[in-house]
Amino acid sequence: MWKFLHKLASPPYFYVLAKKIIPWLSIFALGLITYGTISGLFFTPPDYQQGDAFRIIYVHVPAAYLSILAYMIMAISAGIGLIWRIKLSHAITASAAPLGAWFTFLALATGSIWGKPMWGTWWEWGDPRLTSELIMLFLYFGYIALRSAIDDTMKADRASAVLILVGVINVPIIHFSVEWWSSLHQGPTLIRQDGPTIDPTMLYPLLAMIIGFSLLFTALLLFRVRSEVLYRERRSRWVRNLLLPPVQSI
């Protein structure tokens, strides 16, 4: 196991392996998202309170879920990078940031579009769920800005890793915000002690969307990490051999 992990952390090995995995992840992601979208839009019955507006859940919840998942991946790989100085883990942290920012934006935007007909407003500053999610978007922006301000990659890795680890405090705040404070946002539907409070006909497309989005995210992340690894290793022999194959002499 340790031997395999060690091998996996080696950039050239990762570069080749990721290329093989990405198409499979994409195919499964596409299948699940297609199923989730079609049945979520057309085959699940309208909600008894929200009518057809509830269908926004199938894009809003996966996006919001990924905004937090991306952050957790960044925090874990930033921690591993700081402690064990594994090069690949810093590359993963740096690659996840723009994706996390995109899905956070998507969660905020679809939530806003959902909020308008249901709550009567696009945005409510006093709402803790909305505000803490917005703070997370700014954490992603801060991370990206900090990295681009430091020229030395190793220094940028360490400084930005600390920023991400400090910002982890925001993750439980986002999750529990709907329980700790009264809020416009509804409470948890899936992750609760007494099990999900959603009908199976509505639940299955949602689960398909969450898993599909996660696989898609993983494929995009691996793609980005490959580019990042290639750039970071641009002076190494394996990159040189990969991009400029040595000419065979006859």
Next chain:
Amino acid sequence: MMEIFAMGEYSSFVWSSYLLTFLVIIFNAVHVRYRHRQIMNEIKRRLNLEKVNE
């Protein structure tokens, strides 16, 4: 047939959120490929320069 696409009074809200989501996904899928090619070309250019200077 068109009824199932209507989404009642919330039509514009439902469709705009799905449209936005898929635009973001498609943008990212295209962008990661474009970026990878760009980085590869940049490194290749630099390696070729080094080769000429050797």
